[in-house]
Each structure stands twice: as C-alpha cells, then as structure tokens.
Amino acid sequence: MSDQKNPSDLNLETGVLAWSELARYFARGVVVKVDAALDLVETADIMVKDDASTIQRWLDTGLLARASDDDARDWTTREPEFWCIVAAPWVLVQECERKADPTLH
Numbered sequence: 001m002s003d004q005k006n007p008s009d010l011n012l013e014t015g016v017l018a019w020s021e022l023a024r025y026f027a028r029g030v031v032v033k034v035d036a037a038l039d040l041v042e043t044a045d046i047m048v049k050d051d052a053s054t055i056q057r058w059l060d061t062g063l064l065a066r067a068s069d070d071d072a073r074d075w076t077t078r079e080p081e082f083w084c085i086v087a088a089p090w091v092l093v094q095e096c097e098r099k100a101d102p103t104l105h
Contacts, residue, residue: 014085016096019075022082025091031067032090038063040083040094047087
C-alpha cells in the first residue's frame with residue numbers, strides 16, 4: 001500500500017489561513033507560493049510525488065517560489081488570507097482574492 005495521497009485526499013486538507021497564522025511557517029522557511037495559474041491541490045500532488053522535472057519547470061518560470069522576506073513584509077502590511085495545503089515538508093500557499101464589499105458603495 002502506498003503512503004502517497006491522491007488529489008481528492010489532498011483537497012480535504014486545504015484550508016484558509018491568515019498571514020498571522022502562516023508567519024510561523026514562513027519563519028521556518030517552508031512556505032512556497034503557488035501562482036494562481038496553477039491548481040493548488042494538483043501542485044501539492046506533484047510535490048508529494050516528487051515530480052522533479054515539473055517542479056523545476058515551475059521554479060524556472062516563477063509559477064512556484066519559496067516565499068521571500070519581501071513577500072513577508074508585504075503580507076505583514078496587507079494581512080491577506082491564503083489557501084494552504086501541506087505537501088511535507090512544504091506549506092503551499094495561494095493568496096485568496098479579496099472580493100469587493102458591496103456595502104461600501
């Protein structure tokens with residue numbers, strides 16, 4: 001029996017975290033940004049399967065990147081929320097899109 005999870009299992013392990021909750025993972029150096037062009041769950045599946053060629057291609061094109069100090073400063077200022085998923089040892093994140101508040105018009 002394989003220890004690898006299938007994408008539907010990974011989907012159950014997604015969640016939304018505020019930057020304040022994610023900061024401790026950033027401090028450990030394990031936060032990886034996933035571009036909105038990629039599906040978060042499929043990306044986690046690729047990471048879990050250690051598909052090195054796909055991961056390298058995404059790193060080379062900027063679709064996947066370890067969160068930087070500049071990212072952390074920006075996130076501390078804006079306090080966004082993130083869709084997150086663990087692909088051990090990494091925490092993959094995509095910033096949630098903020099919806100316009102209709103009550104502000």
